[in-house]
Structures are given as structure tokens and as C-alpha cells.
Amino acid sequence: MRVRGKAVIYGDNIDTDVIIPGRYLVLQDPGELAKHAMEGVDPSFPEKAKGGVILVAGKNFGCGSSREEAPVALKHANVRCVIAKSFARIFYRNAINIGLPILEADLRGFASEGDELEVNVISGVIENETKGKQVKAKPLPPLAIEIVKAGGLTKYVRKKLGLE
Amino acid sequence: MNIVEKILARAAGEKEVSPGQIVDARVDRAMMHDLTGPRVIDSFKEIGVDRVWDPSKLIVVFDHDVPPSTVKAAELQKKVRSFVREQGVKHFYDVGRGGICHVVMLEKGHVKPGELIIGADSHTVTYGALGAFATGVGATDMAAALATGSIWLRVPEALRFEVGGSLQKHVYAKDLILHIIGMIGSDGATYKAMIFSGKAVGELSIDGRATLCNMSIEAGAKAGIVEPDEKTIEYVRERAGDPINPIRSDEDASFSKTFEIDASKLEPQVALPPSVDKVKPISEIGEVEIDQGFIGTCTNGRLDDLRAAAEILRGRKVKDGVRLVIIPGSQEVYRKALQEGLISIFVEAGAIVGGPGCGPCIGISRGVLADEEVCISSANRNFVGRMGSPKAKIYLASPATVAASAIKGRITDPREVAEE
Numbered sequence: 001m002r003v004r005g006k007a008v009i010y011g012d013n014i015d016t017d018v019i020i021p022g023r024y025l026v027l028q029d030p031g032e033l034a035k036h037a038m039e040g041v042d043p044s045f046p047e048k049a050k051g052g053v054i055l056v057a058g059k060n061f062g063c064g065s066s067r068e069e070a071p072v073a074l075k076h077a078n079v080r081c082v083i084a085k086s087f088a089r090i091f092y093r094n095a096i097n098i099g100l101p102i103l104e105a106d107l108r109g110f111a112s113e114g115d116e117l118e119v120n121v122i123s124g125v126i127e128n129e130t131k132g133k134q135v136k137a138k139p140l141p142p143l144a145i146e147i148v149k150a151g152g153l154t155k156y157v158r159k160k161l162g163l164e
Numbered sequence: 165m166n167i168v169e170k171i172l173a174r175a176a177g178e179k180e181v182s183p184g185q186i187v188d189a190r191v192d193r194a195m196m197h198d199l200t201g202p203r204v205i206d207s208f209k210e211i212g213v214d215r216v217w218d219p220s221k222l223i224v225v226f227d228h229d230v231p232p233s234t235v236k237a238a239e240l241q242k243k244v245r246s247f248v249r250e251q252g253v254k255h256f257y258d259v260g261r262g263g264i265c266h267v268v269m270l271e272k273g274h275v276k277p278g279e280l281i282i283g284a285d286s287h288t289v290t291y292g293a294l295g296a297f298a299t300g301v302g303a304t305d306m307a308a309a310l311a312t313g314s315i316w317l318r319v320p321e322a323l324r325f326e327v328g329g330s331l332q333k334h335v336y337a338k339d340l341i342l343h344i345i346g347m348i349g350s351d352g353a354t355y356k357a358m359i360f361s362g363k364a365v366g367e368l369s370i371d372g373r374a375t376l377c378n379m380s381i382e383a384g385a386k387a388g389i390v391e392p393d394e395k396t397i398e399y400v401r402e403r404a405g406d407p408i409n410p411i412r413s414d415e416d417a418s419f420s421k422t423f424e425i426d427a428s429k430l431e432p433q434v435a436l437p438p439s440v441d442k443v444k445p446i447s448e449i450g451e452v453e454i455d456q457g458f459i460g461t462c463t464n465g466r467l468d469d470l471r472a473a474a475e476i477l478r479g480r481k482v483k484d485g486v487r488l489v490i491i492p493g494s495q496e497v498y499r500k501a502l503q504e505g506l507i508s509i510f511v512e513a514g515a516i517v518g519g520p521g522c523g524p525c526i527g528i529s530r531g532v533l534a535d536e537e538v539c540i541s542s543a544n545r546n547f548v549g550r551m552g553s554p555k556a557k558i559y560l561a562s563p564a565t566v567a568a569s570a571i572k573g574r575i576t577d578p579r580e581v582a583e584e
Binding site: 023039 | 199200202207210211212213229235236237240284285288300301302303304305307308312313316350351354355384386437457489526527528532545547548549550552554
């Protein structure tokens with residue numbers, strides 16, 4: 001599973017209220033949510049992300065609420081993969097469950113804003129094509145890989161229950 | 165094993181579990197509310213199972229936007245209501261019947277020590293106040309649990325907080341947990357459980373313990389939990405009834421780290437915007453003028469919290485130019501606050517009192533903030549845009565500190581007002 005896009009870089013502790021503010025949660029529709037993705041920190045993000053991006057961040061990405069709308073908004077704003085130094089645990093599970101690729105790696109010094117990145121979601125290999133460098137992220141846990149391969153948790157559960 | 169390992173071992177049907185192990189655990193109870201419910205229902209339908217695994221174990225509470233402030237919110241609540249009917253969910257708290265989910269869950273007897281509870285809300289960790297392992301999950305995780313009755317969990321490492329001494333007057337569980345989060349950071353307990361023990365924790369009421377566990381998520385914790393004691397049993401017996409099978413850490417239990425804290429040295433604490441771990445003792449805050457105070461939420465909207473606020477507000481007035489919003493955490497808290505005369509004290513002080521619910525904490529309605537406004541709140545999060553405008557600033561403190569600040573118009577130590 002490979003994904004690619006330009007790097008868009010943010011700092012530490014990007015919380016779920018910044019990713020998708022509470023007042024938009026009633027919107028429900030993924031496309032509508034995507035219009036407000038990252039609004040708290042960068043209102044120009046949906047425009048930046050149009051061609052598909054790799055979102056790079058520091059520690060504790062997605063801290064705060066359990067709102068699944070956070071990874072949903074990012075996914076539908078054309079975020080191909082989120083790579084952060086560390087993640088808050090509910091966001092981490094939610095991203096895997098809805099099929100937004102997510103990897104743990106500290107990319108400070110490895111990628112600059114706008115660099116073209118290619119990511120192998122399963123092996124964790126991250127290629128910076130602009131700088132000609134390569135780095136390996138912490139691999140996903142085996143169960144997470146199974147869920148990602150199934151296309152998200154609902155499909156994974158359908159298979160497990162013999163509904164697919 | 166420690167309390168967390170013992171609860172997860174029981175729920176997973178294993179003799180023993182250890183940190184890092186992935187277990188498939190049976191869920192004792194599940195909770196969702198008006199804002200997360202709709203997406204849970206969509207995912208549940210996508211899985212394609214007809215019935216919730218055990219409708220008697222699902223609790224549904226409307227609290228995030230009650231009564232609904234927009235047509236869209238009303239539509240979503242209608243959708244959840246219809247799911248509740250279709251699935252035969254008995255424990256449903258509609259508008260005006262319950263209050264904030266995390267207040268209702270404890271007071272209506274939906275939490276027992278030793279249980280594994282999941283909720284489609286990050287503050288589900290609150291139920292650790294009664295010695296349950298409770299954790300917040302997203303909508304799809306919840307839908308999968310509703311379909312199967314189980315959830316995969318990684319057994320977390322445990323941080324123990326041994327809190328000795330006694331809290332001083334006008335210093336509360338809120339000050340203690342803010343101090344702890346300031347100490348370990350907003351990711352200091354990520355993927356881990358926080359276990360609270362010691363004399364000061366034993367002395368806390370169940371309301372205070374709820375405040376403590378509620379904010380463990382602000383340090384990234386998977387769960388916060390207080391070792392159950394006589395107070396726990398008494399509270400649960402009154403509300404949930406028998407059988408009660410408390411689980412406690414073994415004598416020889418191990419913890420990945422133990423922190424020792426002397427509660428008697430704590431003064432009121434304040435978290436500065438925009439991060440919950442930017443915590444300072446109130447004596448170091450300096451002059452901060454406020455536009456709004458807010459008392460309520462799943463952190464501090466319980467009866468003890470309203471009593472503490474009333475003690476400060478009794479016979480005093482909210483300063484001109486400042487708004488004080490007070491929202492009781494539940495119908496039961498509201499009723500008792502009425503009986504005790506607390507609501508009269510608030511109204512006479514010039515506060516506006518709202519019906520039970522989450523209020524402006526989530527930034528949807530009933531007290532959202534304008535650009536450049538400053539609010540001191542008894543809630544749990546001060547993130548950018550949390551209560552409305554991304555240009556507003558939110559400080560977090562105990563209800564007594566919020567009340568004192570509303571009287572003075574600037575962030576104020578409640579002891580300063582109480583001693584006047």
C-alpha cells in the first residue's frame with residue numbers, strides 16, 4: 001500500500017478541536033467536514049491539500065476528543081497519510097478504523113514543507129523524493145495492519161462475522 | 165497484577181495479562197450520546213448486524229446540544245431516538261431526563277467497580293471514580309462493540325499517583341488533577357492508565373474522584389482509576405445495587421512508575437490557554453481580566469462543585485461587565501441544587517443558570533465566546549476554538565476559583581474572596 005503527496009507540516013499537540021471544531025460536528029457529511037479540516041490552526045489547509053498531501057506533525061497529534069470526524073475530515077480533505085512523532089490513542093484507533101493511513105515517525109529535519117513524499121503504509125518506509133532521502137517509521141501493530149488491509153474496521157468486522 | 169490488569173484479565177477471560185498484550189475483552193456496558201450516536205449508528209448499519217449485542221447494556225444520553233439549538237441537531241437527535249426505539253434500548257435519557265452522560269452514568273447506577281465500560285466520548289474515563297476500567301472510543305469502535313459485544317484493547321502500562329496529606333480548604337480535586345497534568349504533560353500518560361491512591365484520594369467524595377479521573381484523558385491516558393473503597397461500595401449500593409464485586413490491585417502489584425504528591429502543599433491551580441498542561445499555581449498567574457466565567461461540565465458540574473461555587477457566591481455579586489454561566493450536570497444535580505437553595509444564590513449573584521447539559525464547553529451553544537474574549541472555566545479543555553472563536557482565550561480552574569474570578573472580574577484565588 002503506497003501513498004504519495006506533498007508534505008504539509010505542523011507542530012506538537014495538534015488537538016481534535018483544531019482539526020475539526022465542535023461547532024461543525026453536526027455537519028456529518030464528510031465533504032462538508034473536509035472544508036473545515038485544520039481550521040483552528042490553518043484555515044488555508046483545505047486549499048493546500050487539494051492535490052493530496054502527507055500531513056506531518058510533532059508529538060501527541062489528535063489529542064482531545066474521541067470525535068471520529070477528526071480523521072474523517074482529514075481523509076476527505078485529501079490527506080493520504082498522517083505521520084507524527086506520536087499520536088493520542090483514540091485518534092490513532094479512529095484513523096485506522098476509518099482507513100486513514102497513519103504512521104509514527106519524527107520527520108523533523110527529514111522533510112520540509114512542500115517536499116514530495118512517498119509512503120509505504122505497511123512497511124513504514126518513507127521516501128523523500130525531493131531530497132532523495134529515506135527513513136523508516138515504526139511499523140503498525142499486526143492487528144492494525146489487518147484492519148487497514150481489510151479497508152477499515154467495519155469491513156474487518158463484517159469479515160470476522162462472516163457477512164462478507 | 166494491578167487493578168487495571170485484573171479488570172482486563174477478567175473481561176478477556178484470561179488468568180493473567182501484562183502490559184503491551186492485546187486482549188479481546190467483553191464489554192460490560194457501552195455509552196453514546198447525541199453527538200457521537202449518529203455516526204455510531206451509521207457504522208453499525210454498515211457492519212450489517214440487525215441487533216445490538218445486548219440492548220440492556222447500552223446507555224444513550226442526550227447532552228451535547230440540549231435542547232437542540234439547530235434544525236440539524238434536532239434531526240440527529242431524532243435519528244438516535246429512532247435507533248433507541250428500534251433496538252429496544254431501555255436506558256435512554258432524553259432531553260430533560262438525564263443530563264451530562266458522565267454525570268448520569270455514575271448517579272443512575274450504570275457503573276460498578278471492576279467493570280469494563282466503553283463510551284463514544286473521550287471523557288468516559290470518568291467512571292474510574294468508581295473503580296471501573298472505562299475508556300473513550302470513536303464511533304466505529306463503538307459500532308463494532310455494539311455488533312460483537314467485545315473490543316480489542318492493548319493492556320496499558322500503569323502510572324500510580326500516591327497522593328498523601330489532605331487538601332487545604334478551597335483546594336479541590338480539580339486543582340490536584342491540574343497539578344498532575346502540569347507535572348507529566350498533556351502526553352504524559354498516552355497509552356497508559358493512571359491509578360490514583362493515597363490519603364487525599366481516599367478523602368475525596370465520589371464527585372471529587374470523578375473530577376480526578378475525568379481529566380486523566382487530558383494527559384492522554386487510556387483510563388484513570390481510583391482503587392475502590394467503602395465510599396465506592398456505599399455509593400454503588402445505593403444506586404446500582406448488588407452484586408458488587410470490587411477489584412483492587414494486589415499487594416505485590418507492579419506499576420511502571422509511581423509519583424508521590426503531597427496534597428497539603430497544593431494551592432489552587434490554573435491551566436493557561438491553549439493547553440491543559442500549561443498549569444501554574446494561582447499565586448503566579450498575575451493580573452488576568454475575564455469576560456466570562458463558566459461552571460459546569462462533566463468535570464465540575466456535580467453537586468459538590470455547585471456547593472463550592474455557592475459558598476463563594478453567597479451574598480456577593482458577579483462584577484459588572486462579566487458574565488457567569490452555571491450549568492448543573494444533571495437533572496438530579498439541578499433538583500438537589502434547587503432544594504439546597506444553591507440556584508437562588510446563583511441567580512441573586514447575577515449568574516445565568518442553564519438546564520443540564522454540556523453547554524458552551526463544546527463550543528456549540530449557550531455561552532460561546534467572541535474574538536479576544538477571556539473565559540475562566542471549570543471544564544477540561546482550553547484548546548484554540550474550543551468554546552467558539554479561535555481568538556478567544558480559555559483558562560481552566562476549579563468552580564470556586566471560577567466563582568471568585570467572576571466576582572472580582574479577574575482571575576482570583578477563592579481564598580481571597582472567602583476571607584473578606
